[in-house]
Amino acid sequence: MLTFHNPDHHLHHASELKDGKVSPCFELPHRADTVLARVRQVGLGQLAIPAHYGKERYARIHSERYVNFLESAWQEWTALGHRHDALPLVWPVRDLRSDIEPEHIDGKLGFYAMDAGVAITAGTWQAVRRSADTALNGMDHLLQGNRSAFALCRPPGHHAAAEYMGGYCYLNNAAIAAQSCLDQGGKRVAILDVDFHHGNGTQSIFYQRPDVLFVSLHGDPRRSYPYFSGHRDETGSGAGQGFNLNYPLPHGTDWGSYATALDDACKRIRAYQPDALVISLGVDTYENDPISHFRLTSHDFFGIGAAIASIQSPTLFVMEGGYMVDEIGINAVNVLQGYTGGV
Numbered sequence: 001m002l003t004f005h006n007p008d009h010h011l012h013h014a015s016e017l018k019d020g021k022v023s024p025c026f027e028l029p030h031r032a033d034t035v036l037a038r039v040r041q042v043g044l045g046q047l048a049i050p051a052h053y054g055k056e057r058y059a060r061i062h063s064e065r066y067v068n069f070l071e072s073a074w075q076e077w078t079a080l081g082h083r084h085d086a087l088p089l090v091w092p093v094r095d096l097r098s099d100i101e102p103e104h105i106d107g108k109l110g111f112y113a114m115d116a117g118v119a120i121t122a123g124t125w126q127a128v129r130r131s132a133d134t135a136l137n138g139m140d141h142l143l144q145g146n147r148s149a150f151a152l153c154r155p156p157g158h159h160a161a162a163e164y165m166g167g168y169c170y171l172n173n174a175a176i177a178a179q180s181c182l183d184q185g186g187k188r189v190a191i192l193d194v195d196f197h198h199g200n201g202t203q204s205i206f207y208q209r210p211d212v213l214f215v216s217l218h219g220d221p222r223r224s225y226p227y228f229s230g231h232r233d234e235t236g237s238g239a240g241q242g243f244n245l246n247y248p249l250p251h252g253t254d255w256g257s258y259a260t261a262l263d264d265a266c267k268r269i270r271a272y273q274p275d276a277l278v279i280s281l282g283v284d285t286y287e288n289d290p291i292s293h294f295r296l297t298s299h300d301f302f303g304i305g306a307a308i309a310s311i312q313s314p315t316l317f318v319m320e321g322g323y324m325v326d327e328i329g330i331n332a333v334n335v336l337q338g339y340t341g342g343v
């Protein structure tokens, strides 16, 4: 399996507001380095640096003003004399207005963010656009007739919606890749999100659309981030009704119950007969993940890959979450080896 990896991901090393303190972000550069080292160690396949794409490709999913905000935020922030990471301080919640884009960077940061897990740094724009390029190149590889590819994206993307960033995510890499398939002749794309956290951004982007089926297994939002999406009754709206499937699972979920939900999800995706399948590959479902609450063992990740192989569609794996434990590389690559062993 070919792996595209983001050469500029080190440019983004941010802080986050967590548990009431500004601290180093859990989404560390070392994460991607550990996965890449494991890809090399097992000899998963060739490695490739993604070709550059223009902002118009990201704007097929995100609004133009949001993409322009990501590009200009650091410059606007430092124009105020700041040299530290940019973080929001106010959000348009409840009956506050969000129909007018503020001009001040403090207003823009809250206007375009769902939480304080998305600091902007000097290198963020370059890192996130190259992460999206990584996913786009992975989809190109499928469209050239290949069965699978791994887009080792960092920063991740599945919490980012059309006009907001959040949960360490700025551009929705999986959504941008799915849209690229549709723009190049695909009729239907399925996105399966196996990250511990609900892919609220991906759900939001495609919620009213039947041409992308979004399926997510995740920690029950009544007790797990992002808390405000991911319930079973969120099934799509308008033309998209029935094309959004959530499987919220309780803290402590082990392979037994996870596999049951995954098998059902894979059956639903097979019935949809997608031209391409995009996997939002988060491995924070691991029993020792520092910020999550499932109990999958490293061996269980082979089973996730094998279940995905049973869908028998061209498949793009897009790296999402999974936090700093040495096993992040083993777990991510176990999925990929389970898949290639199962195809």
Ligand SMILES: NCCCNCCCCCS
Pocket (backbone or CB within 6 Å): 018, 117, 156, 159, 167, 168, 195, 197, 225, 282, 284, 291, 320, 321, 322
């Ligand atoms: N106490 C939990 C804090 C969660 N903070 C954001 C998590 C984003 C995960 C992305 S996969």
Ligand SMILES: [Zn+2]
Pocket (backbone or CB within 6 Å): 195, 196, 197, 282, 284, 321, 322
């Ligand atoms: Zn996650």
